[in-house]
Structures are given as structure tokens and as C-alpha cells.
Amino acid sequence: MTNRSLLDWRPKLATRLYAAIGGAVAFVLVSSIVAWLAFVQLGEQQREIASQHLPAITHSLQLAERAAQIASIAPRLLVVDSDDARSNVIESLTALEREILGLLNLLKTDSQDDGVGAEADLTEAVRGNGQNFSSLLRELGQTEAQRAALEVELGRMTASAVETHHQLREIIVPLLDDRTFFLVTGYQSLDDQRPVPASGRLDGEAVVSFGALFDLEAEVNLMTVVLSEMGAVEDAALLTPLVERFEAARDRFSAALARADDLPQANTLREIFAKLVAVGAAESGIPDIRRRVLELRQESVAVVDESRQIASNISDNVNQIVDIKRSRSEASLAATEAIVSNGQQLLLWLNGFALAGAILISWLYIKRSFTTPVVKLTAAAEAFEQGDYDPNFLKSTSARSDELGQLATTFSSMAEEVRARTQKLDDLVAERTDQLNKKNEALAQSLERIEDELEMAQRMQVSILPKRVPERLRTSIFAEMKAARAVGGDFYDFIDLGENRLGFAIADVSDKGVPAAFMMAVCYTKLRSLALRGLSPGTVMELLNEDLSADNDSAMFVTAFYAVVDLEQGTLTYANAGHDAPILSQSAQGCNMLKSTRGVALGAMPGLTYDELSYTLRPGDTVFCYTDGITEAFNASGEAFTAGRLISLLDELGPLPPEALCAEVVHAVEKHAGGSPQSDDITCIAFRRDPEDDPLHAEGNVAEASYVVRPDLSDIAVLAERMLAFGAANGVPDATMRKINLALDELLTNTLMHGASEKGVPVITVRAQRRDNGVEVIVEDDAAAFNPLDQEAPDIGQPLEDRPVGGLGIHIVRSLIDDVAYSRTGDKNRVTLFKQIET
Amino acid sequence: MDLAVEQAGAVSVVAVKGRIDGSNAREFEEKLMAGIGAHETSVVLDMSTLDYISSAGLRVFLVVAKHLQEADRGFALCSLSAEVGEVFEITGFNSIINIHDDRDAAVSAVSG
Incomplete structure (x- = not known):
């Protein structure tokens, strides 16, 4: 056994345990991280796919916005009056148009738009509308430019009219003032403070009547007003009455001018007036230009309306596109969410599996590291206890480097030591047992011999x-x-x-x-030998006693x-x-x-005599x-x-x-x-x-006989033979005796078959007696009390299928025997039969 | 008690000899059932050599008679001694089992 310190001892098992736990935790962590990363990557991919819809949607929304802007900006063209403003509006509209076309191209960024189907149709419609819109804009620009030019022309003509009006008034008004002064004061004029001649006429100058001048001024004013109205009229239908009013005024002016023909300024007036007439002419004059301006205005309004309609269409289409994109995006997002949700479950499962795997691996490891060697050690200890320990059993465990291995090694060497000691003891015991067995065998042989001899002796004893x-x-x-x-x-x-x-x-x-x-x-x-000598019992005893007591050293007696x-x-x-x-x-x-x-007992003492008694x-x-x-x-x-x-x-x-x-x-x-x-x-x-x-055996002429029935049904036949003999000996015919015998058979069979109890088979005694003119038979048994006569007589008239099997015996007895009686005497059943001799 | 079975045409004739009582009724029943069970024929029991019968023996006759009736087979007895006949009379068996004076009569009765 190697000598190790305690410090060496501890870490080994602990290390294995920590390794098992650490391995399990690491396994779970790694599995979780791997699963998490896989899941995250998957989610990211899906998110990316979903996000590709967003620009398309954004562009669609921008497109819709632009369309709306166009729809709101276009009408402004109708109200702007400066070229600058107009060109600004048109510029911004053009910019919007360009933007719309650009956005249409960008809409393709939707990854799932394959360019066919409803969305493509819508896009195409937007594109078409955009182009229409452009041409409309150009048309509008031209119209508006034309209208602007005409407006300028109109302004110029109106200015000309006003100018002419002023020129005319410069001539007419002083004349009118002079005439008015002449009429009121009688002086020739404001400048010439001379009284008017008595003739009433002014000398040197054409006399122009006050009325003609007054008409001229009024008509000039009227014409100028009408012309201004013409330049500003907004309804072409109003132009015609204005033209008529103008022409009427013009005619009246011409008439008035004719009356004032003597005026030196008449020609000048006529010349200037011609200019005014030209401006107000229906053809190429203010009315004509105004009419054309109004026509252009109307055209522009129509174009604007159309462009607004187109913008609205664009807006609608774009909104539809947006809806499609949005729903697609939502579906994509929903799919992504589903993936995320599934991924969470998957992650959960993966974690579960990882945990289970970790537990399994840890368990296996712990089993291998701890349980298996401990179980093996336990098994080895048990085997050792039962004496069938195999030294190789712990070989693998002993090879372990940890303390269990050391324990196994120690156990093995200890077991070997004990086994050797036990073997020594066993050998010793076996040796002793062998010796003992040999002795026992010898003893058993002796005993067997003695028993054989005793058995032989007993056989001899019994055989004698x-x-x-x-x-x-x-x-x-x-x-x-x-x-x-x-x-x-x-x-x-x-x-x-x-x-x-x-x-x-x-x-x-x-x-x-x-x-x-x-x-x-x-x-x-x-x-x-004494008995065979024919000696009487007393003498036999006496001689036997003498013989046995003569040399009875062992003092046995009999x-x-x-x-x-x-x-x-x-x-x-x-x-x-x-x-x-x-x-x-x-x-x-x-x-x-x-x-x-x-x-006295035999062999006790000699010289004794033995009495005899007799009994018949x-x-x-x-x-x-x-x-x-x-x-x-x-x-x-x-x-x-x-x-x-x-x-x-x-x-x-x-x-x-x-x-x-x-x-x-x-x-x-x-x-x-x-x-x-x-x-x-x-x-x-x-x-x-x-x-x-006894006399039943038919020896001698006796009137009474008895018989004990053996417990065997076949003995009934023997009894029957004897009864016949009894009948023969007592003068009873066989026919009568046979009927008695049949009755006895029925009674005894019944008793023997049904009377048995825990006491055993009943003992039956039959006693026959010759009496009067018949035979009386008494049957006694010691079975339990039973009166056979209590049995109901069977219905012998029943048809075959209804007849019960059995129950006939006592009926036969009653039929054959003249008188049958039952009594219970003590513990015995007694049936008495009396049968008359049949002649 | 002995049994001898022989065929008389379509009829099994069983000759019964000796005594039938409680001691051998069971044996008689077994032998008789074995003797007649082998054939699907009608049965005549010739009782001329039957010396003695007790109710235990009658029981067998009743069992056999019922058995054959259920199988729709004819059954008759013949040649009963006076004493045996008396037992059949006392018990009424003569009215439920066909009894004839001799074998020929019994055989022709069950053949019909």
C-alpha cells in the first residue's frame, strides 16, 4: 500500500466531481450559445428580408406625397400673374415630375416585387400618368405664356385707349368749357373776355353747338369705360353687349362729330377717334384679344383640372401600391415574428436537450467515476463475504489512479490475505472432517451391521x-x-x-x-413344546415357570x-x-x-403353581x-x-x-x-x-339363528345362502326365503351404502326366528337413526321418462314382506320383518 | 354376473347370467352400456339365465331404458324367471319396459 498524504487524497475525487459538474455546465452553455447564435442569425436574415420592403414603402409614400403636391401646386399656375412666378411654379412642378419618375424606378427596390401583376400594372399606370402630366404641363406652360402675351397686348391696348381718351378730352373739354361759359356769361370765351355779338354767333370759329360737344365728351368717356370693362371681363358672353355698347357709343360720337364739323379741331378729333375705334374694334381689338385670353384661360383650367385628376390618379395608384407593399411587408414581418417565436421554442428545446444531454453525460461520467467502482467494490465485498471472490474482478478498478482505485487495490490485497488465511483454515477443517468422516463411516458400518443383524433377528422373531x-x-x-x-x-x-x-x-x-x-x-x-405335550394350561405355566426361574440370572420375568x-x-x-x-x-x-x-409372572421364582379356569x-x-x-x-x-x-x-x-x-x-x-x-x-x-x-349354517333343526354382516356388499349373498339353509332346516320353502332374502338385500344394501359415518361402516346383525306360520327377521345396525319406512312409496305408474332412478328398494320390501316395522332401540336401528310361509 | 352380446339381424341380444345386486350393479351397468353402445341397434335383454335381481339392478335397467329411448332405439326384455318377473311387477317396471315371453317375440317386437 502506497503512503499518500491527506492532501493528495482530497483533490482527486473532488476534481472528478468538479469535472463532471463543470463539463455539464459547459455543455449546457456551449449548446445554448450555439443555439442562440444560430437563432439570432436566422432572425437577422429574416429581418433583413423584411426590411427590404421598407425603402419601397418609403418611396411609395414619397411618391404619393409628390403626387399630392402636384395636385395642389398645379392650380397656382392659374392665379400667378408674373412670368417669374409662373416659371417658378412650372419649375417646381417639373422638379416634382422628375422626382416621381425617379421614385418609380426606386420602387423596384422591393425584393419581392417581380415586376408583374397588379403592382406592376399600377406602377405602369403611374408612369403613364406621370408622362401625361409632363405633356400637360408643357401644354399649360405654352398656353399660359400665350395668354400672358395677350394680356400684355390687352394692357397696351387699354393704355392706348386711355391715352386716346385723354387726347380726345384735351380737345373736347376746353371747347365744352368755353361753350358753357359763353352760354352762361355771353362772353365769347374764357380767354377772350369780349361779349358775344348780338347775332349770337361767334366769329372766326365754327360754331359748334353745345350739345354736340357734350355728346362727344360723354361718348368718349363711355367708350373708354366700356373698353376698360372689356379688358377686365371674365365672361366671354359679356363681351358682345359691351361691343354693342361700344359700337353704339362710337356711332353716336361719329354723329356728334359730324354736327361739330365746323370745329377747327374736327379733323384732329376724327384722327384721334379713329385710334380709339381701332382699339375697340371687334376684330383684333380689345374684345377679340380679351376673348382669346378667356379661351386660353379656359384651356388652362381644363389642363389644370386634368393634371389634378392625373395627380389624383397617381396618388390613388401609389396608395394602392403602398397598400400592396405594406401588406407584403406586414406578411414578411409576421413571418419573421413566427420565425422568432419558433426560434424561441426551438431554443427552449435545444436548451432542454442540452440539459438532458449534460445530465446524461454527467451521470455516465459520475457512474463511471464513482458509482461503478463503488458498486464493484460492494459486489466484491459481498462476493468475498459469500466466499466466491475472484481476485481479477477488481483489476480494472484497481488500475484507476484515484482513491477508489487505491481502495480497490487495498481491498484486493486484504482479500487475498484473508482468502489465504481462510484457505488454510478450510484445509485444516477439511482434514479434520475427513478424519471424522472416516470414523463416522466406520461407525456407520458397524451400526449398519448391527441394524442388519437386528432386522434379521426381528424377521426371525416374527417368522416364528x-x-x-x-x-x-x-x-x-x-x-x-x-x-x-x-x-x-x-x-x-x-x-x-x-x-x-x-x-x-x-x-x-x-x-x-x-x-x-x-x-x-x-x-x-x-x-x-410344553403345550404340544397336551398339558393343561395350569401345568404348562407351572413347568414353564420352573424352567425359566431355574437359571434366570438376569432376573427377567414374563x-x-x-x-x-x-x-x-x-x-x-x-x-x-x-x-x-x-x-x-x-x-x-x-x-x-x-x-x-x-x-405370578413366569421366571420370578420357582416352585409356584397356577390355577386354571374354564368358560364355555x-x-x-x-x-x-x-x-x-x-x-x-x-x-x-x-x-x-x-x-x-x-x-x-x-x-x-x-x-x-x-x-x-x-x-x-x-x-x-x-x-x-x-x-x-x-x-x-x-x-x-x-x-x-x-x-x-351356529345353526344358520343349517346344521340341526333350530328355530333361531343370527348373522353378523361383514361390511361388504358381497357378504349379502353369503347371508342369503345361510338364510336359505335356515329356511330349509326350519321347513320354510325356498320361494318364501328368497323373498325374505330380496327384502334383506334391499335393506342391507341401503344401510351399507348410506349408513357409513365417522364411526366407520355400520355393524349389522341379522337374527332370524321361525315363528307361528312364518319367519321373523330382525335387522339391527348401529348407524345413525334412520327409518327406511319414512320413505315415500314411488309412483310405479309413471312413464319411463319420468321414473326417478332409485327409491325402489323399500317399495320392494313392503311388497314382498307381510309386516315391516322400524324402531330405534338404544343406539341401534331395528327393522323387524315378518313373512308368512307361502303355500 | 356375465353378459353375452350377439347380433340377431338388426338387434343386439344380450344374455344376462347370474345375480344383479348392489355389489355388482355398477359393473353390470358398465358392461351393458359397453355391449350395446357399440351398435346403433335396438336391444333385447335375454333374462333366461338371470337368477336374481334387486332394486340396485333395476336401477340399471331404468338407466339403460332411458338412454335407449333418448337415442330412439328399441328396448325389450324376454324370458324372465318367475321371481325376477315378480320384481318387475312389484316395481311397475313391466309397464315401462317391454317384456316378452321369449327371445323371438322380443326381437320381432323391437325390429318393427
Whole structure:
């Protein structure tokens, strides 16, 4: 292990962590900036495209403005009166016109205007209008110039008229004043203060009447006024009356001049007057010029109107162009805004992805840097704990330069150390275990050998015990033995003694195991040899006791019961050497202990005698012998089975065949013990004086017989055979008996099939009796209370499809049997049948 | 109890022998159904060698009779002993199952 300072330790992990976080932040920043730049550039491009519309719009607006200016400036031409002013106006209009044409060219700066369509048409219209406008302007200029010239001419003529007027008045007015003075004063004149001659006439001078002079002056004034009016009239229609007035005045002047023909100034007046007439002449005079001026004025007004109209058209068209440009610009702006909005979302997404990517990369990095090695270390620790640690497992982690790598290296070397130590210990344990196993094997072999031998001993022990008595004895005896250990101390025996006699014994050696088995074998052999000598039970016991107690160093003793039964007479003779008293089970009296003979256990002491007792068994009586393995079978709570319980059980079981009886008892004992280990050998013998010996078997002329039905439907046929035999023995015809048998079949089948309960298959007893002119049969069973007669009679008239399957049995019974009755007696069902003999 | 099935023309004739009671009714039912189930024919049970029958056996006859009636197949019995016949009478089975004196009569009855 390398020795590093704490300062070395810290930065490594921290650096990795900072690197992970910094990398993530940098990733996010870079991604954001890149995305932002891309977005900004895109937006800029769009903005630029949108902005290209602006100049076009600006130009359009300027164009509209110019058009409006033209429309407002043009009429001014009509009111200006100086050439300078006129040329100024025209100049500015020309400038505007040029500007309009220039703007029309500039309108093309709109990037999206392709020069066709409505906009192009409008532009073309504006252009056309602009050109029309120019020609109109030129026309207007010429007209106005012409009009101006005429106005000058008019002014000159008016001035001439005024001049002429003055000349005429200079002649006429002094003359008129003199005449007026002459008339008022009578003097010749203002200058000549001489009285007028009496003739009334002035000498030397043409006498001109006062009236003619007065008319001349008036007419001159009138003409001059009319001429001035002519020069200023604004309506050509007014010229004609003025011309007429002028001409009338002229004529009157001429007439007056004629009257004053004697005036020396008449010719002068006439000459001057001619000038005035020329000015006022309808042709080429003031009226004519004035008319032409008015015509030109009208033309100009029309041109101005037209130009105003054109300007208005230009304005309208331009406004339409502006609208188109504006809407296009707005669409472009909207598109730009959409791009901006989309770009914002895109930016958001890009940022999201960038963040997710950064987190993922950071996670992967952290996982690689921290989690993976830590997990590997943990896994290694777990594997090490479970003992399947692979030294190469941490190789990659150990290669890391950071402290986790160092930890892995340390762990690896530590693990190796521990593994080596463990290996050493394991080897040691394996060595010891091997030694132990060898010893155990040796022991097991010994034990197996012993067990084999014990098993063989038990097989031998069991094999020496008989299973059944010879068939020819036609008796019914059965024994059951369950040893507590491999070899037991209990035994039993059936011995055929000849002359229809059967001996049977049951015994229990005081100890258990192999010594007891030896003792049992000795005792069994000796008892059998003594019994076969035909000795009575008491004598057998006495001799056996002598024999066993003679050399009984081990102080073992044996309790035994030995009985001899005369199978013909049913006489049971027995002796009891300290054994549990057997139980006598009788259908009439129930179960009772056989009376004791009070003998002492065998082998205890020599010199003892053993009493004998006899009892005559009736058919069906059962003697049940047992060892204390039954009565002293304990259950888990330490309760013994007891003889009392055994008697109750046998009472309950009733007259079962011996084999069934033994099986039931052993089953009950095992059930009582539950799972508790068997404390002692369990042995029992049941001997029943066979019911076959009873009169039902048709031996002898007896009036009463009984039969216990086996829990098997096929036994009903056996019963039927016996009933036929009973009938034959008692003078009952087969036909009658067969009907009884059918009725019994129906009843018993029903009971056996439906009467079973937790108590087991019911025990059925059939008792037949010859009575009066018929046969009475009583059937009893211990099943739950059931009265078959309660069943409703079936409707035998029903058609096939409606007939129920079953329910006919009791109907058959009622039909075949004369009298059927049911009663419940104690815990038994009893059905009594009576059938008259049919003749 | 034994069964022997033979064909008499279009009719399956089953001869029943021995006893039928609670101990073998089930076996009888299985054997009989197997014997007649194989053919779509009418069935005659020859009972001349049937010694004994209890209600458990009758039950089988009822089951078989219903089965055959549903399959629209004829069914008849013949040659019943006095005792067996009496059981059929007591239970009314003689009125729901055709019973004939001999085999020929039964066969010709179900052939029609």
C-alpha cells in the first residue's frame, strides 16, 4: 500500500466531481450559445428580408406625397400673374415630375416585387400618368405664356385707349368749357373776355353747338369705360353687349362729330377717334384679344383640372401600391415574428436537450467515476463475504489512479490475505472432517451391521410367530404385533393341539430390546413344546415357570396368558401368569374381563403353581388378549389408553371378525398416541367362536339363528345362502326365503351404502326366528337413526321418462314382506320383518 | 354376473347370467352400456339365465331404458324367471319396459 498524504487524497475525487459538474455546465452553455447564435442569425436574415420592403414603402409614400403636391401646386399656375412666378411654379412642378419618375424606378427596390401583376400594372399606370402630366404641363406652360402675351397686348391696348381718351378730352373739354361759359356769361370765351355779338354767333370759329360737344365728351368717356370693362371681363358672353355698347357709343360720337364739323379741331378729333375705334374694334381689338385670353384661360383650367385628376390618379395608384407593399411587408414581418417565436421554442428545446444531454453525460461520467467502482467494490465485498471472490474482478478498478482505485487495490490485497488465511483454515477443517468422516463411516458400518443383524433377528422373531391357525380348525383367530424396537419382548402363539382343540398364548417379557428378544425366543419355544405335550394350561405355566426361574440370572420375568379352547364345545380353559386379563366380548352381555386366575409372572421364582379356569363360549363370543403396550400407550399429554378405554372400544366395535377387531384396536391405540413414540410392543389376539358353527349354517333343526354382516356388499349373498339353509332346516320353502332374502338385500344394501359415518361402516346383525306360520327377521345396525319406512312409496305408474332412478328398494320390501316395522332401540336401528310361509 | 352380446339381424341380444345386486350393479351397468353402445341397434335383454335381481339392478335397467329411448332405439326384455318377473311387477317396471315371453317375440317386437 502506497503512503499518500491527506492532501493528495482530497483533490482527486473532488476534481472528478468538479469535472463532471463543470463539463455539464459547459455543455449546457456551449449548446445554448450555439443555439442562440444560430437563432439570432436566422432572425437577422429574416429581418433583413423584411426590411427590404421598407425603402419601397418609403418611396411609395414619397411618391404619393409628390403626387399630392402636384395636385395642389398645379392650380397656382392659374392665379400667378408674373412670368417669374409662373416659371417658378412650372419649375417646381417639373422638379416634382422628375422626382416621381425617379421614385418609380426606386420602387423596384422591393425584393419581392417581380415586376408583374397588379403592382406592376399600377406602377405602369403611374408612369403613364406621370408622362401625361409632363405633356400637360408643357401644354399649360405654352398656353399660359400665350395668354400672358395677350394680356400684355390687352394692357397696351387699354393704355392706348386711355391715352386716346385723354387726347380726345384735351380737345373736347376746353371747347365744352368755353361753350358753357359763353352760354352762361355771353362772353365769347374764357380767354377772350369780349361779349358775344348780338347775332349770337361767334366769329372766326365754327360754331359748334353745345350739345354736340357734350355728346362727344360723354361718348368718349363711355367708350373708354366700356373698353376698360372689356379688358377686365371674365365672361366671354359679356363681351358682345359691351361691343354693342361700344359700337353704339362710337356711332353716336361719329354723329356728334359730324354736327361739330365746323370745329377747327374736327379733323384732329376724327384722327384721334379713329385710334380709339381701332382699339375697340371687334376684330383684333380689345374684345377679340380679351376673348382669346378667356379661351386660353379656359384651356388652362381644363389642363389644370386634368393634371389634378392625373395627380389624383397617381396618388390613388401609389396608395394602392403602398397598400400592396405594406401588406407584403406586414406578411414578411409576421413571418419573421413566427420565425422568432419558433426560434424561441426551438431554443427552449435545444436548451432542454442540452440539459438532458449534460445530465446524461454527467451521470455516465459520475457512474463511471464513482458509482461503478463503488458498486464493484460492494459486489466484491459481498462476493468475498459469500466466499466466491475472484481476485481479477477488481483489476480494472484497481488500475484507476484515484482513491477508489487505491481502495480497490487495498481491498484486493486484504482479500487475498484473508482468502489465504481462510484457505488454510478450510484445509485444516477439511482434514479434520475427513478424519471424522472416516470414523463416522466406520461407525456407520458397524451400526449398519448391527441394524442388519437386528432386522434379521426381528424377521426371525416374527417368522416364528404363527399368522393363522390351520384352516381345517374352521375357527377364527387373528393376532397383531407391532414391536416398539426392532426386536420386541412380546410374543403370541396359536397351537393346534389336535382333537379339535386350539391352544393360544400371549406373553410379555419384562424387558425390551435384544435381551428381551432372547428371553422371548426361549420362552416361546419352551411354551410351545410344553403345550404340544397336551398339558393343561395350569401345568404348562407351572413347568414353564420352573424352567425359566431355574437359571434366570438376569432376573427377567414374563407375564403370560395361555388358553386351550375346545372348538366343538366352545369350552375355554386358561391360566394366567401375571398377564393383563383378556376381555370377553359377547353380543348379549357386552364386554367383560375374563375372571383372573391370580398367577405370578413366569421366571420370578420357582416352585409356584397356577390355577386354571374354564368358560364355555357361545357362537360369536370373542376373547381379546393384549399386552400392556395397548393399555399403556401414552398420548402427547401423558394419558394412557387404559383397559377401561379398551373395553369401551370393544363394546362399540361389537362382534367384528377377529382380523377387523385387531386392526380397529391397533388403529384406535395409534390414534390415541397421536405422534407420540411407541413406548412398548403392541400385541393383541382376538379369538372368536366362529358364527359358522351356529345353526344358520343349517346344521340341526333350530328355530333361531343370527348373522353378523361383514361390511361388504358381497357378504349379502353369503347371508342369503345361510338364510336359505335356515329356511330349509326350519321347513320354510325356498320361494318364501328368497323373498325374505330380496327384502334383506334391499335393506342391507341401503344401510351399507348410506349408513357409513365417522364411526366407520355400520355393524349389522341379522337374527332370524321361525315363528307361528312364518319367519321373523330382525335387522339391527348401529348407524345413525334412520327409518327406511319414512320413505315415500314411488309412483310405479309413471312413464319411463319420468321414473326417478332409485327409491325402489323399500317399495320392494313392503311388497314382498307381510309386516315391516322400524324402531330405534338404544343406539341401534331395528327393522323387524315378518313373512308368512307361502303355500 | 356375465353378459353375452350377439347380433340377431338388426338387434343386439344380450344374455344376462347370474345375480344383479348392489355389489355388482355398477359393473353390470358398465358392461351393458359397453355391449350395446357399440351398435346403433335396438336391444333385447335375454333374462333366461338371470337368477336374481334387486332394486340396485333395476336401477340399471331404468338407466339403460332411458338412454335407449333418448337415442330412439328399441328396448325389450324376454324370458324372465318367475321371481325376477315378480320384481318387475312389484316395481311397475313391466309397464315401462317391454317384456316378452321369449327371445323371438322380443326381437320381432323391437325390429318393427
